[in-house]
Amino acid sequence: MADKQTQFRLLPKIMNGGIAGVVGVSCVFPLDLVKTRLQNQTIGPNGEAMYKSMVDCFRKTFRSEGFLGMYRGSGVNILLITPEKAIKLTANDFFRHKLITKDGKLPLTHEMLSGGLAGLCQIVITTPMELLKIQLQDAGRVQGQQAGTGVKAVNVSATAIALKLLKEKGIVGLYRGTTATMFRDVTFSVCYFPLFAHLNSLGPRRNDGSGEAVFWCSLLSGCAAGAFSALIVNPFDVIKTRLQVLTKGVNDASYNGVGDAIVRIFREEGPRAFFKGGACRMIVIAPLFGIAQMVYFLGVGEAILGYDK
Numbered sequence: 466m467a468d469k470q471t472q473f474r475l476l477p478k479i480m481n482g483g484i485a486g487v488v489g490v491s492c493v494f495p496l497d498l499v500k501t502r503l504q505n506q507t508i509g510p511n512g513e514a515m516y517k518s519m520v521d522c523f524r525k526t527f528r529s530e531g532f533l534g535m536y537r538g539s540g541v542n543i544l545l546i547t548p549e550k551a552i553k554l555t556a557n558d559f560f561r562h563k564l565i566t567k568d569g570k571l572p573l574t575h576e577m578l579s580g581g582l583a584g585l586c587q588i589v590i591t592t593p594m595e596l597l598k599i600q601l602q603d604a605g606r607v608q609g610q611q612a613g614t615g616v617k618a619v620n621v622s623a624t625a626i627a628l629k630l631l632k633e634k635g636i637v638g639l640y641r642g643t644t645a646t647m648f649r650d651v652t653f654s655v656c657y658f659p660l661f662a663h664l665n666s667l668g669p670r671r672n673d674g675s676g677e678a679v680f681w682c683s684l685l686s687g688c689a690a691g692a693f694s695a696l697i698v699n700p701f702d703v704i705k706t707r708l709q710v711l712t713k714g715v716n717d718a719s720y721n722g723v724g725d726a727i728v729r730i731f732r733e734e735g736p737r738a739f740f741k742g743g744a745c746r747m748i749v750i751a752p753l754f755g756i757a758q759m760v761y762f763l764g765v766g767e768a769i770l771g772y773d774k
């Protein structure tokens with residue numbers, strides 16, 4: 466009977482994850498764009514840089530590209546974030562359910578394994594989504610660098626990029642940077658989900674007898690766990706972002722895989738380069754996952770479908 470109940474509630478969980486992803490991404494996307502540009506930026510031989518800080522990048526981008534420019538790449542991200550978050554959040558719940566021991570407990574190692582498996586499942590959607598999003602987010606930086614070189618700036622779209630990759634390299638072209646994406650997402654999920662669960666368990670419970678935390682506790686727990694986990698995996702995110710850029714700007718380096726990227730970034734830019742955009746990424750991930758967990762646990766999907774939470 467328990468298995469049937471779990472299957473019966475799978476649809477609202479998927480809906481919760483999808484709605485959570487759309488709401489979260491819509492709120493934090495401009496900061497995610499700033500993060501991408503900071504991570505891709507390389508310092509010139511004389512210390513010159515297009516952006517001096519997160520605030521400087523935000524200001525220059527808004528001034529040169531306007532409000533809509535801050536949402537470059539948001540269309541493909543919002544479109545694909547629905548299945549991505551649905552897979553991530555629902556898969557974690559599914560694996561946690563399956564890995565409960567006979568005495569009804571879930572050891573920390575099982576929590577970490579559940580999170581890791583959920584992160585592994587999501588890269589099917591995450592890798593092409595991130596690849597397309599990064600090209601659009603970074604286009605303004607690349608065009609800005611090329612402005613004085615005589616190279617004509619070309620407006621790109623997610624559809625054009627996807628079709629070009631499919632034509633030239635097949636479906637494999639959309640999965641450039643998969644290894645780095647896997648390292649980032651699996652490590653993030655191994656850290657995030659157990660930390661969120663433990664923080665969420667410390668807060669006050671609802672009065673409806675469900676035993677679940679109140680919504681603001683899930684929000685704050687998601688923010689805290691997301692920010693910490695984002696900082697831990699930022700080096701993998703820098704490597705992934707660099708590997709997935711298709712159009713290089715002036716002085717931008719090209720890498721032959723994860724290993725080559727690690728060695729060259731460390732040698733040419735130093736260890737601090739692995740934490741480029743780290744603060745910005747924490748600011749992005751904290752509310753993104755806080756909002757996502759809050760929406761997920763509020764049971765919006767159950768309310769829409771008329772199910773009891």
